[in-house]
Amino acid sequence: MKLGLIGSGALGTFLLEKLNEENHLHGVTIQAIFDERKKSKAKLGELSEQYNVAAYQNLDDFLQSGIDVVVECANIEAVRMYAPQIIAQKNLLIISIGALVDQVFYADLQKIAKTNNQKILLPSGAIGGLDLIQAAKLSGNLQEVVITTRKPAASLVDANTDREQVIFDGLATKAIEQFPKNINVAIILSLAGLGSNDTKVKIIADPNVDKNIHSIQARGDFGEFTLTIENFPMPSNPKTSYLTALSILASIKSLLDPVVIG
Numbered sequence: 449m450k451l452g453l454i455g456s457g458a459l460g461t462f463l464l465e466k467l468n469e470e471n472h473l474h475g476v477t478i479q480a481i482f483d484e485r486k487k488s489k490a491k492l493g494e495l496s497e498q499y500n501v502a503a504y505q506n507l508d509d510f511l512q513s514g515i516d517v518v519v520e521c522a523n524i525e526a527v528r529m530y531a532p533q534i535i536a537q538k539n540l541l542i543i544s545i546g547a548l549v550d551q552v553f554y555a556d557l558q559k560i561a562k563t564n565n566q567k568i569l570l571p572s573g574a575i576g577g578l579d580l581i582q583a584a585k586l587s588g589n590l591q592e593v594v595i596t597t598r599k600p601a602a603s604l605v606d607a608n609t610d611r612e613q614v615i616f617d618g619l620a621t622k623a624i625e626q627f628p629k630n631i632n633v634a635i636i637l638s639l640a641g642l643g644s645n646d647t648k649v650k651i652i653a654d655p656n657v658d659k660n661i662h663s664i665q666a667r668g669d670f671g672e673f674t675l676t677i678e679n680f681p682m683p684s685n686p687k688t689s690y691l692t693a694l695s696i697l698a699s700i701k702s703l704l705d706p707v708v709i710g
């Protein structure tokens with residue numbers, strides 16, 4: 449399987465190393481990278497040489513380069529700019545899922561994907577349990593989904609503090625507005641479950657933790673469920689959890705596997 453990559457920061461470089469250097473997923477390589485910004489020309493050249501990939505500054509050329517799937521690891525703006533054109537031609541994995549909070553945009557992408565027989569892949573990122581939430585939702589009676597995110601205080605609040613502080617307690621819609629950089633997990637959970645108007649979010653700044661800890665609770669006529677994840681950061685970008693990078697690999701692998709679990 450040949451991948452095209454947009455965004456070569458912490459996550460993108462991780463994929464280039466795992467797939468093109470370490471051959472981590474047998475038969476899967478990144479064949480092309482795309483960045484149309486003028487300032488990126490030199491960096492694209494370096495990446496092209498280092499990881500043996502073709503570099504493109506034109507989206508049409510990138511999409512025509514023989515790739516099967518596009519992997520977005522850039523940012524929300526890149527998703528807004530390029531996803532509609534990409535999904536008309538290729539499967540697209542989106543990690544900057546903040547772009548999908550715009551329900552009209554998300555619905556449009558789904559429509560284009562369906563019309564053109566393409567898939568949108570949304571990795572689970574820094575959390576898990578989305579299989580269960582999606583199954584429970586099918587009963588029509590998923591009653592409550594709550595996520596409590598506890599992060600090192602210094603990453604959330606400026607002032608030095610020696611006590612934990614609840615800095616947000618409310619609906620995902622508002623959390624996404626107020627903490628756009630910290631809330632990918634609430635968005636993917638909302639998309640899988642009750643939507644951002646009905647998913648509850650609590651964010652705690654805690655001076656006594658050094659990891660990002662997410663605890664998810666759900667309740668419905670299936671029963672009750674609690675899952676807690678303590679994430680280690682990626683060494684190359686402490687703001688991103690290592691599990692997020694692994695979840696991208698897992699999503700890509702799922703396209704190849706003859707067995708689907710979950």
Ligand SMILES: NC(=O)c1ccc[n+]([C@@H]2O[C@H](COP(=O)([O-])OP(=O)(O)OC[C@H]3O[C@@H](n4cnc5c(N)ncnc54)[C@H](O)[C@@H]3O)[C@@H](O)[C@H]2O)c1
Pocket residue numbers: 454455456457458459460482483484485521522523524525526543544545572573574632633685687688689692
């Ligand atoms: N879904 C999740 O759970 C989750 C978790 C962590 C990060 N993310 C998101 O993943 C994305 C990447 O994260 P990262 O840690 O690798 O960030 P990063 O800042 O290390 O890398 C982003 C890269 O994208 C490049 N880029 C920006 N605009 C571009 C454009 N228009 N075209 C091509 N390249 C462009 C930047 O130059 C940079 O190299 C971010 O949007 C982040 O919010 C999602």
